[in-house]
Amino acid sequence: MAKLTKKQKEAAAKIEKNKLYNLKEASALVKQVASAKFDESVDIAVRLGVDPRKANQMVRGVVTLPHGTGKDVRVLALVTPDKEAEAKAAGADHVGLDDYLQKIKDGWTDIDVIVTVPAVMGKLGPLGRVLGPRGLMPNPKTGTVTMEVGKAVNDIKSGKIDFKVDKTGIVHAGIGRVSFDADKISDNAHEIIQTLIKLKPTAAKGQYIKSIHLSSTMSPAIALDPKAV
Structure with a gap:
């Protein structure tokens, strides 16, 4: 396993182990732990309680992020x-x-x-x-x-993105840049989470939103409380 750099260790130390952050806290923290010299992408990973192998549990959709992705989409x-x-x-x-x-x-x-x-x-x-x-x-x-x-x-x-649950049951999406204000990161994350909730398949049983993590390109992931989004 590769050793962590000094910056990576400092970033990891700012994230409380086993703590589940609310969306506003995580959006502010992801800016603090970003240490690269470039404008890192902010990404969200949502683990869903679905079986993507079954057609009636496939989750796919589109969302227009209120503040765009910060990326020039070709x-x-x-x-x-x-x-x-x-x-x-x-x-x-x-x-x-x-x-x-x-x-x-x-x-x-x-x-x-x-x-x-x-x-x-x-x-x-x-x-x-x-x-x-x-x-x-x-x-x-x-x-x-x-x-x-x-x-x-x-x-x-203008910021419309499409997403699809992968074979492991996770939806990954880029939702902004670390140069964004924390409120804009939070707004974009909230928009995609709410869109996913609306797309819950009727065939999905049990807990639907299992976990949510926010991270930047080079930073450790920050765990969110699924009940506080």
Whole structure:
């Protein structure tokens, strides 16, 4: 096991062992324990009482964070010519179709989100092996397959993120930067937690929100009290 650096030890010492923090406390603390020279990402990890292997317990959704993610999300709009101007006006970083499909086929994936229209989905099927593992395949459920291309691009640029429970039952999401005010980190975390609560599958039994942890890119995780969010 790698030894902790002096900064990592100092950060860990600020977090009380076995204490469950409320959201406001954790949001302030995650700023205090961040020690990197860059603006670290603030991430949330929520362990759910679901079995992701069962279709009726899959948790997936979208949320618009009130204060955005602090990240410049690179959006590719794979659209027909009649939608290109709309996508560009909304701020899409890349707009086109066949030329970008070829680039992806050749291995290019230097983007964060793809927005497309229903008529193009047939062309994306063969690229599933490239896009799927990277979480780039557009999906109507997350609003990335739509005729309202401009709105979709604008929403993503404004802080809309999609999330999905992983095979271990955990939802991971980036919810801001350590440069954010603690209140903004708290607001963003609260928004995604409340969204997850609303998405509780009827088939899920027992405790639904099992644990919540807040951390920055280089800091130890801070445990939250699931009952105090």
